[in-house]
Amino acid sequence: MLIGGQWIASRPGALIEVENPADDTIIGTIPEGSTEDAARAVAAARKAQPGWAARPAVERGRAVRKLAQLVGARAEELATLITREQGKPIGQARGEVGAVVGFLEHAAEGARRIEGDIIASDNPDEEIQIRRHPYGVVVGLTAWNYPAALAARKIGPALIAGNTFVLLAHEITPFLGLFIAALAEQAGIPAGVINVVTGRGAVVGRALVEHPDTGLITMTGSNRAGREIFRSAADGMKVLRLELGGKAPFIVMEDADIDKAVAAAVTARYTNCGQICTCNERMYLHRDIADEFLEKFVAASRALTIGDPMTDPDMGPKVSGPELDKVKSIVDAAVAEGAEVLLEGGPLTEGAYLRGHWYAPTVLEVKNNDSPVIEQEVFGPVVPAVRVADFDTALQMANDTDYGLSAYIFTQNHRRLMQTPYRLNFGEIYVNRANGEQFQAFHNGWGHSGLGGEDGKYGFDGYLRKQTLYMNWG
Template sequence: MGFDASLPVTAQMLIGGQWVAGRPGAVIEVENPADESVIGTIPDGTAEDAARAVEAARRAQATWAARPAIERGRAVRRLAALVSERSEELAGLITREQGKPIGQARGEVGAVIGFFEQAASHAHRIEGDIVTSDNPDEEIQIRRHPHGVVVGLTAWNYPAALAARKIGPALVAGNTFVLLAHEITPFSGLFIAALAEEAGIPAGVINVVTGRGPVVGQALVEHPDTGLITMTGSNRAGREIFRAAAEGMKVLRLELGGKAPFIVMEDADIDRAVAAAVTARYTNCGQICTCNERMYLHRDIADQFLEKFVAASRALRIGDPMGDPDMGPKVSGPEVDKIKSIVDAAVAQGAEVLLEGGPLTEGEYAKGHWYAPTVLELKDNASPVIAQEVFGPVVPAVRVADFDTALHLANDTDYGLSAYVFTQDHRRLMQTPYRLNFGEIYVNRANGEQFQAFHNGWNHSGLGGEDGKYGFDGYLRKQTLYMNWG
């Protein structure tokens, strides 16, 4: 295998079936966020590396697409099986490069397997239509074809799962793939690519390049042979990709940031809502795009809810992620600084601190990027902690008089990815999907999308979507054939 996961990792890029080191001496160090130790290096790739990867994918694509879909699906199933066999190794790698507790990393590996298996299940579902023609001796056929070369740009919060979520359906649909492994968490994607070689996936079908987004990512997006770009990341990065792809009229699938409202009404099961709010805020140290980012609590239950929520937040165990605590570190120092600046601004504008967490810098936390749970109470939406995506273990709460007010405040955002509603009122439940402007809504439950569903954002949270039959269909393009035999 061309990738050795033993530490420290000296990684190479996979281009056209060859593991290549890139420019001599041009490397990026990868850090363990729990102790700031360097766990390995990756090549600091160039635009030329990106071009070679796209060209290798283009050369491999026609032959790959010519294989029956069931064969492509079997190859992806073999890859899923190999991930299962090496699951503990991959989980340890995820924890060391990203910082999530090992139990949550094992859950991410389970998601990798699930995404691959779900993708493989679509091999018999690449379907078209025959439409009646207005002309005699003619039929109209609507066919589906792969886009060709798919470029995947993934975020650092779920480096393995996000790669699998894109690679699996792209390959089963008949595309080839170029992954830019995020420079903060690159090793998971490289590990999966090495397993793909073992699974017998041909050279050039999966390529992985490393480096910095403004250089390698931009070159991948702008390359004339790139057919589809699928990206998970920040709203800022999505806008940059949108602009870079415009000249070439590229097809885009962008899953961007979120600012999920968490609405709890007076008739909700409070204990259930508190447990869900804790899970939806603090899993992966709050670094999930669907996280509980702001809570709107009916005034009749706000005191009860906040008392229990603050107590549960304070009780969370924070520590070495290999020891499987409740919460590990933030992914990087700049991320801690960003959160602190948002909280400081909110407090300066009058936010009440219900639980003062903040950066942890002493004792066992002297090394690493640690931030303790923080709970704030505000009067309305006029605060940066309400407007900006925090992406960390900080949550503001606002009291509301009624359901209408909660919905109004929830919709007062540019984002539109996920939302939560806790109520037992049938009328409110029926109104929710019509009145909440979000692509994904969790009712009386915590977050956690399922493989067979559809994960998509509205408004500034993105374009397109992933998962299930609707997500799979995005990796195919339609062709209309007017078949006249007269």
């Protein structure tokens, strides 16, 4: 672990094995950190923070930009490591490394955009100033599905704002966070500004969240984990940025470009083996085009290649055995309740798939909106479809969820498109396109999908707290 500029182990013999999900081999071990390690990391970050915040923002920006350059120079090495520990195809892993560079570069560009306001006062000889200051120590908790990109998404803006950072690298995919921290040292980022601890979330994560010197917690992960962090942070009145699960509806109306919608639905469901919070999780298809859409979608799903992620197939393995079992249990429950299997993929366990965690694309059709596969986040290569009579029914079914992260709609009808942002209760809506956030936008969930958000000027603003100054010179 990197704590205060020192690479240290944890307790003797306290190690966690890290598995390659494609073949079950152990690719390395990490320290199983303790609450004491968490406390040391926060203390190191707190010690380094005043000096880091005192540097001009453009100087902080140069350091973050240098880190981006070093990541780019080691791109293939980083991509290979992503594929080995997370399982995504190497082409998609290269895309993730590109996102790391993009997140860091975009953050660095914000160094000259830390702005406040001057407001006219009601009193003579006085003005009101709204200033922005860093929170101090930021704790980042990231998910295993994009271990490098999610770390960079948080580290970049936090550092530009003048905060220091403690990252808990997820125990399933820890090496990317450690690799980025090593490159940060090479970039000249001072000791203690970025710290990386490893271990179990229930132990190390809780200690980081509850530590009295933690100023802001930014987390990407499951709804369950978000609730636990919410509870743990309550007594300390901590500021939270939580990006949690999603159950994105994919709505296709009768006037849509069907081929374009099918292509987008395939991309939005199966990229990274369906392990993206913005994935196409449930499809609502107008009854007039449902047969055509499903025929083409099933054919495209069946044609996807699955295999050794280093050969760059369309899909690699699920990240772990428990994750694979979760997907299987949701599908089994849906079928037991009457879902029709249009494409029976399921677990792959023979031949080239004898080792690893493999699940082939699976397409179901359900009659109602309360099937387990409709209500639960699958986070895998499984998608249910529901036929709908009209636009109003599609919106009603889409909104019938606790989640509110992302949604998709395909239609050429201008009136429907204008109504969509007012009637579809999600923080991020993709219109006539597949998923894929952009650095300058704002990625945020409504409802049980989270608090706050990331990216762009609105995400950056979340790493700064406001101070009001009544300046009277009378």
